[in-house]
Amino acid sequence: MKILAIESSCDDTSVALLEVTDTGAVVIAEKTASQIEIHKKYGGVVPEVAGRMHAENILPVVEEVMKDNDKPDAIAVTSGPGLITGLLVGVEVAKSLSYIWGVPLIGMNHIEGHVHSVLLPEPGSTEAIPFSTIQFPALALIASGGHTSLILMKDFGEYELVGNTRDDAAGEAFDKVAKMLDLPYPGGPKISKLAETGNIKAISFPRPMMKDDNFDFSFAGLKTAALYWLRDNDLDGDVSINDFCASFEQAIVDVLVAKTIRAQKEFNAKTVILAGGVSANTKLRQTLEESIDDVPLLLPPRSYCMDNAAMIGVAAYHHAKKEQFVNWKEIEANPNWKIYQ
Ligand code: KG4
Numbered sequence: 318m319k320i321l322a323i324e325s326s327c328d329d330t331s332v333a334l335l336e337v338t339d340t341g342a343v344v345i346a347e348k349t350a351s352q353i354e355i356h357k358k359y360g361g362v363v364p365e366v367a368g369r370m371h372a373e374n375i376l377p378v379v380e381e382v383m384k385d386n387d388k389p390d391a392i393a394v395t396s397g398p399g400l401i402t403g404l405l406v407g408v409e410v411a412k413s414l415s416y417i418w419g420v421p422l423i424g425m426n427h428i429e430g431h432v433h434s435v436l437l438p439e440p441g442s443t444e445a446i447p448f449s450t451i452q453f454p455a456l457a458l459i460a461s462g463g464h465t466s467l468i469l470m471k472d473f474g475e476y477e478l479v480g481n482t483r484d485d486a487a488g489e490a491f492d493k494v495a496k497m498l499d500l501p502y503p504g505g506p507k508i509s510k511l512a513e514t515g516n517i518k519a520i521s522f523p524r525p526m527m528k529d530d531n532f533d534f535s536f537a538g539l540k541t542a543a544l545y546w547l548r549d550n551d552l553d554g555d556v557s558i559n560d561f562c563a564s565f566e567q568a569i570v571d572v573l574v575a576k577t578i579r580a581q582k583e584f585n586a587k588t589v590i591l592a593g594g595v596s597a598n599t600k601l602r603q604t605l606e607e608s609i610d611d612v613p614l615l616l617p618p619r620s621y622c623m624d625n626a627a628m629i630g631v632a633a634y635h636h637a638k639k640e641q642f643v644n645w646k647e648i649e650a651n652p653n654w655k656i657y658q
Pocket residue numbers: 327460461462463464487488489491492503504505506509593594595596597598599622623624
């Protein structure tokens with residue numbers, strides 16, 4: 318089955334055409350128009366600007382992906398959660414295509430997309446990853462700019478929230494601390510690069526809620542600790558910016574890994590999934606890999622960690638098989654949509 322997927326929930330206008338069968342997904346064509354250079358000027362994503370850019374970019378991106386291909390068997394579009402300004406653009410275009418082509422439409426959840434990013438082959442590869450690679454129950458740590466959640470996946474389409482951030486998301490903490498350091502948006506990759514040559518023990522940042530008897534997270538206190546440290550100390554003294562970044566990154570990684578390992582044991586998860594923008598973080602990938610020994614850890618290819626349409630396409634397959642379609646007149650963008658009960 319050929320699925321055309323559209324993702325525009327934040328600052329990437331992404332479109333992908335996939336061939337998906339029971340054995341897995343292969344990407345036929347894909348294109349993403351990133352808005353990072355524009356939002357950098359403002360130090361973060363400005364919703365109104367994002368909406369306008371999506372509207373400008375989306376049709377040329379769809380055209381580029383579809384230029385050598387016939388119409389698909391289904392259209393999948395992210396309809397939530399995310400920025401309403403971006404979601405509306407993707408949903409309107411998907412609706413129009415569904416109507417014009419007479420092709421069924423699926424409203425997709427962005428977080429469900431991230432979970433499925435681990436089933437995408439490396440770009441350019443035609444070797445599908447079998448759906449059975451995910452053994453149930455699976456535990457997914459989704460860490461991005463907007464979310465930090467531990468989700469128990471009991472089957473395709475069946476999710477339960479096990480833990481969530483009570484304030485900032487992990488990516489948001491990276492971005493806000495990067496701003497304090499005058500590093501450009503998005504801050505996660507910059508902090509992580511500087512951290513490579515820093516000393517993780519230079520500053521002993523707090524590990525919020527790490528030992529608490531639950532699976533929730535909190536990163537606001539860590540962000541404040543970083544702010545106070547910068548107020549009271551100099552980075553050109555004994556501690557370099559690299560040391561600061563390494564110590565900060567280590568604190569986030571320690572908390573994410575400790576809670577994930579505990580949840581994996583508690584729920585007897587047979588597979589662990591790490592996804593969302595922060596899953597591009599090398600330290601997090603490596604530490605989780607070293608810490609989980611008895612079950613497989615699934616990681617997305619690096620180019621599918623950040624928002625992309627291909628993950629929406631692979632996640633849509635099981636909905637398409639169950640004919641969970643929505644009439645083009647009825648689909649609605651829902652910025653607060655949650656996949657779990
Ligand atoms: O999933 P995503 O593309 O967008 C959302 O749905 O939020 O995630 C973007 C987030 C940003 O906060 C960015 O700083 C973070 O992912 N990020 C990283 C790294 N690469 C991206 N955080 C830490 N280390 C990285 N290497």
